[in-house]
Amino acid sequence: MPNPALRVLTDFRQWGTTLPVWSGRLCKEYWLLAAENIHAQGGRLLALWGEDRRTEEPGYLVHAAFLSETGIVHTEMIVDPAAASCPSLAAIFPGALRMERALYDLLGIRAGNGDTRPWLRHAAWPADQFPLRTDFCTDNLTTAGDGDYAFVSAASPDAHEIPVGPIHAGIIEPGHFRFQVLGEEILHLEERFGYTHKGVERLLQGLDVDAGARLAGRISGDSTVAYAWSYAQAVEQIAGMQVPERAQWLRALCLERERLANHLGDIGAIGNDAGLAFALTQFQALKEDLLRENQRYIGHRYLMDRVLPGGVGFDLTAVAVAALRSAGQALGTAVKRLQEILAEHGGLRDRVVRLGIISPERAAHLGLMGVAGRASGQPWDQRIQFPQPPYDQIQVRMAIATEGDVAARMAVRFLEIFESLRLQEEILRNLPGGNVCQPPDLRDAAGEGVGWVEGWRGEVFFWLRMEQGRIRRCHPQDPSWTLWPALEEAVLRDIVADFPLINKSFNLSYSGHDL
Numbered sequence: 001m002p003n004p005a006l007r008v009l010t011d012f013r014q015w016g017t018t019l020p021v022w023s024g025r026l027c028k029e030y031w032l033l034a035a036e037n038i039h040a041q042g043g044r045l046l047a048l049w050g051e052d053r054r055t056e057e058p059g060y061l062v063h064a065a066f067l068s069e070t071g072i073v074h075t076e077m078i079v080d081p082a083a084a085s086c087p088s089l090a091a092i093f094p095g096a097l098r099m100e101r102a103l104y105d106l107l108g109i110r111a112g113n114g115d116t117r118p119w120l121r122h123a124a125w126p127a128d129q130f131p132l133r134t135d136f137c138t139d140n141l142t143t144a145g146d147g148d149y150a151f152v153s154a155a156s157p158d159a160h161e162i163p164v165g166p167i168h169a170g171i172i173e174p175g176h177f178r179f180q181v182l183g184e185e186i187l188h189l190e191e192r193f194g195y196t197h198k199g200v201e202r203l204l205q206g207l208d209v210d211a212g213a214r215l216a217g218r219i220s221g222d223s224t225v226a227y228a229w230s231y232a233q234a235v236e237q238i239a240g241m242q243v244p245e246r247a248q249w250l251r252a253l254c255l256e257r258e259r260l261a262n263h264l265g266d267i268g269a270i271g272n273d274a275g276l277a278f279a280l281t282q283f284q285a286l287k288e289d290l291l292r293e294n295q296r297y298i299g300h301r302y303l304m305d306r307v308l309p310g311g312v313g314f315d316l317t318a319v320a321v322a323a324l325r326s327a328g329q330a331l332g333t334a335v336k337r338l339q340e341i342l343a344e345h346g347g348l349r350d351r352v353v354r355l356g357i358i359s360p361e362r363a364a365h366l367g368l369m370g371v372a373g374r375a376s377g378q379p380w381d382q383r384i385q386f387p388q389p390p391y392d393q394i395q396v397r398m399a400i401a402t403e404g405d406v407a408a409r410m411a412v413r414f415l416e417i418f419e420s421l422r423l424q425e426e427i428l429r430n431l432p433g434g435n436v437c438q439p440p441d442l443r444d445a446a447g448e449g450v451g452w453v454e455g456w457r458g459e460v461f462f463w464l465r466m467e468q469g470r471i472r473r474c475h476p477q478d479p480s481w482t483l484w485p486a487l488e489e490a491v492l493r494d495i496v497a498d499f500p501l502i503n504k505s506f507n508l509s510y511s512g513h514d515l
Helices: 004-009 028-040 096-107 200-204 209-216 221-239 245-273 277-298 318-343 346-352 360-366 370-375 406-429 480-490 496-506
Strands: 021-025 044-052 060-068 071-079 160-164 176-182 185-192 447-454 459-467 470-477
Touching: 028 044, 028 060, 028 071, 044 096, 044 459, 044 470, 044 480, 060 459, 071 447, 096 480, 176 496, 185 480, 185 496, 200 209, 200 470, 209 221, 209 470, 221 245, 221 447, 221 459, 221 470, 245 277, 245 318, 245 406, 245 496, 277 318, 318 406, 346 406, 346 496, 360 480, 370 406, 370 480, 406 496, 480 496
Parallel strands: 021 071
Antiparallel strands: 044 060, 060 071, 160 176, 176 185, 447 459, 459 470
């Protein structure tokens, strides 16, 4: 007898786009069956979100985007407004739990009977009001904090609790970490975020395409290219337009330079947290040089507003191309020498090997992606499995390791630096001619679009619905939603003093997670 979920999935339609996307609507009875089927075939959850469609539908819509071996499977389900509940996916995909808690905070849809603590609300709006409902009232908003969050209690009277944050040293964003320790050994870690919740999804509603692009590129500042590109993809799908070839190659150049900047900074910071300040100073100097080149030749240190719907907002002269190629060769030589120095440093090696381990089996269960996933043996890279122009022409080589520790995450970053430098050289050497932007005509545009880009941290996903040329509803998803819970597991049985080192080896986004 055929699997009922398989039969339901055959009713899905494939989008007529370059991205491999299938979508369809499931009844409540098939919601879990479809998820179980996708999981059984090695798929994972990309995103979960909700939408108030009560003026057009008999209720709310809950959306889920899964990644399978054939591409993105986008499912939706009608939720009765009276019940305002749906089945939970958390037992199948652990990363769904926080997404489901946010679904309730923002739209009032309760998924299952699990963890019902607020995730994003922080008492900033009344408990019976939901910001993504069309009838949300803004009259009673407050900045008062919620001081009595119910953290998980220590399981043993011998365990000691250490609260860290939400305010930290330096300039990092706020987040609270509650450790339960026995001596110095970490028995349990619980994170609490939401302090940087900005209401991005509601802010995007009603914006035109240009204003939406500006905000999308600022959701998480270290991933502005990935967010801007995924947003642009969604817009371009709705418009049914082709992006100029030269613009596609320049987008890839920006994405690889964003990857370079972050990996350079993170390797230096990992070295610093291990007590090797030399690594921080050397890699930060290399990163600063790269950022200055961005400003000089591309127009912005962090490449904001460089990727736009329809193309890019800059072009390169022959002089700029030659300068970037020369700088890339010099950077590769410098990084190779530093890699050799770090590999020979016994003190650093002692700190990073066998620390913060996520095994390949656990990584598969948790749905790890990006650098952290590839360092734990998960061979996923959107640029390789589902290459979009120009990656379908330049063949990315995947960086992968299986140890799943801090050392493996460092090793993957080094490999990706060298690969991004190779890709940059190939892009600059083969850069096609032509226009760099063809702005889409979206005055009356309507429909749905999806964007999906392999950012430096992992896959950035963007879903967009437009009506009459303006954003009706959207949902961006940062890989940090899936990766932050994995960090809670990675630190177990290690000591508190090693947490900064393990944390930096992931380097996840607070802002992209909180939206």
